[in-house]
Amino acid sequence: MLDLKFVRQNPEAVAEGMARRHFPLDLPAFLALEEARRETLTAVEQKKSQRNAASAEVAKIKRQGGDAAPVLEGLGTLSAEIKALDEKTRDLDEQVRQWLLGVPNIPNASTPDGAGEDDNPTVRTVGTPRVFDFPIKEHQDVGTALDGLDFERAAKLSGARFVVLRKDLARLERALAAFMLDTHIADHGYTEVATPYIVNAESLTGTGQLPKFAEDLFKLEGLESYLIPTAEVPVTNLHRGETLPESALPVAYCCHTQCFRSEAGSYGKDTKGLIRLHQFGKVELVRLVHPDTSYDELEKLTGHAEAILQKLELPYRVVSLCTGDLGFTSAKTYDLEVWLPGQDKYREISSCSNFEDFQARRADIRFKPSGAKKTALVHTINGSGLAIGRTMAAILENYLQKDGSVTVPRALVPYMGGVESLEPEGNKA
Known part of the structure; x- marks a missing residue:
């Protein structure tokens, strides 16, 4: 605000x-x-x-x-x-x-001007897309052949845009979450938190989803409570209404949750596969930082999210969102886009944003500068580290082999109990 x-x-x-x-x-x-x-x-x-x-x-x-x-x-x-x-x-x-x-944040001076996503400049490209010597497939076809993605039974249970994960892919989702959390905790110094999946309206107002984006949320009938659209909401609001000592900054949390989004207005696009589900897993990174260092902290957090893609050896690029594509609460955002060979395009897998004091003013999150009489608002920063379903989609497409199997990225093999390859049913003895 x-x-x-x-x-x-x-x-x-x-x-x-x-x-x-x-x-x-x-x-x-x-x-x-x-x-x-x-x-x-x-x-x-x-x-x-x-x-x-x-x-x-x-x-x-x-x-x-x-x-x-x-x-x-x-x-x-x-x-x-x-x-x-x-x-x-x-x-x-x-x-x-x-x-x-109802008024969005003012873009930072370093945010590029533009009308929409076509105007987002690429900051850097990391890794070279693989050249295949056989017909490539999209991840939903690869996962179905592995007997790991079941959209039909999910629709029977819950409707469209849900998935049941089975066998190796259920294990892969669990492995990815553990790998991401371990990396952020051990390598980047984050504190893990596990939060509720249900939050009140005050929490959603604090991070900016309410009142403007109510239609994107799943509201619990008869209650002023909602399923979380992202762990950003409960994690940022952990310190709502609090004043932190300056020595406590930066506060750095990582959190694995399921996320729930109605995806209002998006029907007719990205309806296949794992790209745009109503429920999906994600590891979120949240930092509460000193205003003087918040843009250095944004670069740092973006690098933490990139580290996951680098360890998984997935090609990606970083784009800076232009003013016309910037999220409501953000002053500056970098999108990480992973290469999906089955779609022959880069697709967003993480947004890393600096909200400056926009969320902190709504949620009243302050710190006491040493030697100062008055408190000041912190700056909030967050980003996906990463979206698990989209990471799984990238692995299924980038590591696909000619016989339909999928090689497990080296960094994930210990989390998969030593399994190095996901085999389709027809390949198993």
Whole structure:
């Protein structure tokens, strides 16, 4: 959420930021609303001051044995006026709050300008896509041949865009989660947390999914509770409403969860395979950092996510999202895109973002700078490290062999109990 004082004092900067995002914003209307709120607040404070003076006058008259009725009558009128102004102030406060909750973050100056994903520049490309000497397949066909992906029974259980993992692929999902967590803990110093999959509306408001993106969530009937769309929500909100000592920064968490998304508005695209499911596993990285170092921390976190792809020896590229493709809460984002030979394209497997103080203001996450009298908002950073289903898809396509088997990446062999190859049913003795 943008700082109200900043918006009021820097309308040109806000307008410029929204123009870079191609986000329509009636800033003059908001500034008029904010001015009305401030005027009402001033009026109610003046009335309360008058009421205090009148109350003191009543007490004085009574002490002197006089008739306070005329002043008391005026007090009754003042109290009614104050009550009406208080209600008006609460209404205007809520209007201002809702406006601020609906405005996206201002892009960082280093975020490239552009209208959409076609304008995202490539920062670097790592690894060379493999050249196949046999017809390649998409991951859902490879996984089905391994008897490891069962979309039909998943649809019977839950509907479209779910999958049942079987045999080697069920084990591969478990191996990937353990491998990712172990890497981030041992190599990068993250603290593992295991959080609930159900969160309240306040948590989703803190990280920016509510109120604007309610249609993308699975809400529990009859409750103000939701299934998490990403571990970003519970992990970031672990410190909601808290003030951390400066010495505690950076706070670095990793968390493996299932994620639940309605994917509203995405029907008709990416409906096959593991790319866009309603439920999927993911290892999330969350860092709460000092504002002075947050962009160095973004580079660091992005490197941590890249390390997984490098250890799995999967070709990928890093792109910087342009202003027109930037997420609502983000000031700057790098997308990691893994090469999928079956689709002959790079596909997103992780988004690594710096939200600056946008989420921290909504969730009230602060730190106490040493030597300072006032607290300050932390900067929040997160990214997938990685999306497990998409990583599995990349392995199935990049490590496919001519006989239909899939070689297990060397880094995963210990997590697969020494299994080095996933064999289709027809290959097994």
